[in-house]
Amino acid sequence: MKLLALELPALVTVVRVLGVILGLLGVVLCLRLLRLKQADLTSARVVKLGFVALPAVAFYKLLAFLGLFAVPVAAVGVANYHVFEGTREVNSCNQCHVMTPLVTDMRDPHSNTLAARHFRNHWIPEQQCYHCHTDYGLNGTLEAKMDGYRHLARYTTGTYKEPIVQRNVYSNSNCLKCHDGTPRYLTVSSHRTLAERLQGNEVSCLNCHGWAHPTRAQRTPGSPDYNRLMGKEKR
Known part of the structure; x- marks a missing residue:
């Protein structure tokens, strides 16, 4: 039985896709935070994430941390990596x-x-x-x-x-x-x-x-x- 050979994508392609995903994720998180209402932060409310249940306040704090700090930092890191890798190509200089x-x-x-x-x-x-x-x-x-x-x-x-x-x-x-x-x-x-x-x-x-x-x-x-x-x- 002959197995199909899978060609892995180039690292630059992976970095580009990851950068786009991080950018879109950051936009989605920020939009969700902008739609946040006072009623969403009631102490009695619980947000379930799979098997984990978090108080609403803790959940939205986590969301704010991801949307305003973690994701932007990761996106900047990926963008810088892409820029430095891109400088290896002759066409980049040209x-x-x-x-x-x-x-x-x-x-x-x-x-x-x-x-x-x-x-x-x-x-x-x-x-x-x-x-x-x-x-x-x-x-x-x-x-x-x-x-x-x-x-x-x-x-x-x-x-x-x-x-x-x-x-x-x-x-x-x-x-x-x-x-x-x-x-x-x-x-x-x-x-x-x-x-x-x-x-x-x-x-x-x-x-x-x-x-x-x-x-x-x-x-x-x-x-x-x-x-x-x-x-x-x-x-």
Whole structure:
């Protein structure tokens, strides 16, 4: 007898459904509390929940706690998780106007930037932006999370400037987590000589391996490369 194989839904889908359920539950609870009357709170009244019987006052206190605190907190937690998980996808980055040149260049088969070479050679099969910028994920640092929220706020309010500029120093740890210790990496003498300085970010991997993305000048509106990087024209 052949059993049917059941494919479990993706975690992102589960989180989305859970978020919708929590949102609807919160609305229902609040509407129920708004319809509450003085007569519903009589000490003699009892509300049955399965095998449990609660005084009406205790029941509505529990309802208020769930509707005004527990469910909203859970919904915010789920929403934040969904946001951080969503940042792993390339399309999530590409939704921001100032990030489009970076994504366009990465997908350009003729580009020689570090990001484009990684993408073209399938060195990172999926979630390419996230794998090189893991600080923005759920397990990233508080500073990186605040930067992410700052980017979102500036984009939403239209107060951003082009081209986008990275405020902090790019950490070599994002490169070393994949390359450090591999046979090909260790065959390069400078990698061994500069090992401690690379791990301490005293020397950048980009010093030898070139630009990860198009230069700031290329991404500036009005530059010869700007329209191409914005996807408005082809090479």
